[in-house]
Amino acid sequence: MTTGHLFTLNINGETVELSAPAGHTLLDVLRDQLFLTGSKRGCNQGVCGACTVLRDGVPTRACLSLAIDCSDFAITTIEGLAEPGETHPVQEAFAEVSAPQCGFCMSGMVLVAKALLDTNPHPSRDEIREALSGNLCRCTGYIKIIEAIELASEGIA
């Protein structure tokens, strides 16, 4: 048995008390302890972006974040983007243009889009591409994803 360290995380607005080995990543804790499986484990090397969560609103790799080192941050996962049973406008825009294909990269893409539009409500196409540059879509559906973000942007005053 590995020794558990006790610590708290702020996840989707709730304070969660945890006991986990110090070496566990935020992604390990989200998926395996809290069963928030919307964050995906792709490469586990910070390259693919499928595990992206927001840390104080900033897109961050959950696989490269030590869980115990995240206690000062407000973490938002895809599950926390809207109330249960509801959808965030960015998610609606993604559905509207059929941006999801296999869906594996979607939680990371949607969170990156949300963070972009929070800081820059009307991004140019280049700014959208730059924001998405760290998120890989193996179905290569990037065009629809960019269109979805443009559509979500149009809904912002």
Place this chain on the structure above:
Amino acid sequence: MDYFCPQTLEEAFSLLANDPDARCLAGGATLMAMMNAELLSPTTLVSLRSIDALKGIVASSEGFRIGAMTRHHEVANYAALDGGFEVVRLAAGEIGHPAIRAVGTIGGSIAHADPAADYPTALVAADAEIELSNSAGQRRIAASDFFEDFFTTALQAGEIVTAVHLKSQPLMNVSAYTKIARCDGDFATASLAFCGSFDNRTCASARVAVGGCAATPIHVPAVDAMLVGSELGSETINDAAAALADACDPIDDVRGTADYRRLLVKRLLPPLLERACASRAG
């Protein structure tokens, strides 16, 4: 594995002294990836995130002090790094992707010492000094001496990279950075960094470094000397580029062959100098 999050450098030094297999955790962009790949399993992690002395950029008449915990995106957006310092800002903006630049730190990047990373090459060209500290005090070492081999630095057991110092440069200095990678955000197949000055189109001073083409960034004083006094577009510039490529000692790997890397170095230097020259005021 143990985890500590000290508030001061002194606490961090004593934690490192207690366990020779302890590792410092900065942004995590590299260390966590290595732990995930099971290349490294430290017995103790000392998180540096709460130590204020490691944070932020300070400008003074002597230049800039960039704290080791300064994130890549902070450096990439620090507009005062212009002229001869701009190469460091440009290199920071080329590292990985936005989500990586939001967490990765300059101290973590250089302590890892991947010769294909962006900072080492830029810091050698800028003739930066690396500040290393332990409980006995502080020392500074030139970037070109800090990088000793693949993933190997002059950092001694128990020492922490605490800052990078960019010494003041003549006002007329300019700089430029270029990188060829397989795709956006990847490590360099080859990268070149230039700091120096021009009198019209004649190079008046030069310091060139190459990344991704040897175990450490390559800096060849004889090549710098060939450039000084040479006019852009002249044959001497091409000769210097060829000499620089010859001085490299690249390997064949997934990012390219050794021959391809030498070819890149030879072809990238002349346009890099053109760009640096064109960046002069106005």
